[in-house]
Amino acid sequence: MTLSSPRRSALADQVIAQLRNQITSGEWPVGSRIPTEPELVEQLGVARNTVREAVRALAHNGLLDIRQGSGTYVVATSELAGVMHRRFADADPRHVAELRSTLESSAARLAAERRTARDLAQLDALLARREEAWGSGDAEAFVAADATLHLAIVAASHNDVLTELYADLGDLLRDWLRDDVGRELRPENHMDHARLVEAIRAGDAETAAAEAAGHAFFCLGERL
Numbered sequence: 132m133t134l135s136s137p138r139r140s141a142l143a144d145q146v147i148a149q150l151r152n153q154i155t156s157g158e159w160p161v162g163s164r165i166p167t168e169p170e171l172v173e174q175l176g177v178a179r180n181t182v183r184e185a186v187r188a189l190a191h192n193g194l195l196d197i198r199q200g201s202g203t204y205v206v207a208t209s210e211l212a213g214v215m216h217r218r219f220a221d222a223d224p225r226h227v228a229e230l231r232s233t234l235e236s237s238a239a240r241l242a243a244e245r246r247t248a249r250d251l252a253q254l255d256a257l258l259a260r261r262e263e264a265w266g267s268g269d270a271e272a273f274v275a276a277d278a279t280l281h282l283a284i285v286a287a288s289h290n291d292v293l294t295e296l297y298a299d300l301g302d303l304l305r306d307w308l309r310d311d312v313g314r315e316l317r318p319e320n321h322m323d324h325a326r327l328v329e330a331i332r333a334g335d336a337e338t339a340a341a342e343a344a345g346h347a348f349f350c351l352g353e354r355l
Contacts, residue, residue, distance in 0.1 A: 146175060146185035154194055154205055161302050164202040165195070193217055212299040219303055227307055232344045234297055235281065239327065239343035241288035243336040250287040254328050257283050265321060270312050278305050280324065284343070287331065322346060 150171075153159045166174065171182045186203055189195045193213015196206045207213035219227065242250070257280040264276040278301060285297045312320060324346070330339035 142177060143181055143184045143188070146177060146181055147188050149175065150185055150189055151194065154189075155208055159205050161205050161208060161305070164204050167202065207302050209299055212302050215300055216302050216306075219300075220306070224307070227303070230300075231304060232346075234293065234300075235285065235346065236340045236344035238285040238288040238290070238293055238297065239331065239339040240336045241290055241293075242284055243331045243334050243339040245289045246287045246331055246334075250283075251332055253283055254280070254287065254331065258324060258328050261324065265316060268316055270314055270316055271309075273316060274305055274309050274312060277308060284327070284331065 150165075153165070159165055165171075165186075168179060168182055168186070171186075172179050175182065186195060186197065190197050190203070192210045193216060194205065194207050194210065195203050197203045207216050246254075257276070261273070261276040261280050264273040267273075281304075282294075282298060282301060286294045288294065327339060327342040327346070330342055
């Protein structure tokens with residue numbers, strides 16, 4: 132797709148918007164390397180300086196990481212996620228666990244009260260996908276499946292602000308889980324999430340909240 136070029140600044144804004152859409156749509160997932168500068172120039176039909184300006188702007192906003200000699204990588208899916216990733220990447224694991232426990236426990240409690248039949252069907256499917264990923268032995272696939280299930284539980288709270296906040300923290304939480312899991316899935320690190328989903332299905336808010344809160348501190352225990 133070739134972009135029109137009325138003015139340099141307006142054109143840069145168009146390129147920034149197009150690159151951001153590649154990220155937020157999932158076409159360029161977190162951790163992936165984006166096309167090279169010459170490739171972007173050819174794809175977008177704009178000058179090299181315009182592409183460079185757009186990439187630098189997205190790097191400044193925390194969505195991209197420019198690594199000399201390696202390429203440019205996606206590190207967050209929104210500006211707020213990028214800020215959170217930079218701000219909390221080196222945070223005390225206990226504090227991250229407490230934040231995760233607070234958010235997920237509150238969300239699970241609300242999900243048990245507000246879940247719909249559609250929510251439950253999605254949770255069942257994502258729980259099955261999580262178990263399949265574990266059985267495959269693919270650590271990265273498991274991290275992605277686990278994160279997707281947790282986000283779906285938060286979304287079942289039907290609290291848009293809570294869901295958006297959790298989604299913006301998702302990149303950081305995935306990094307944390309990735310460190311816990313390591314390159315090899317070990318039986319002692321597996322935690323059953325079926326009880327959590329069943330508590331939400333049963334409308335048991337107290338059990339759902341307790342199960343969700345316990346998951347974060349289980350992972351913390353493995354890390355310390």
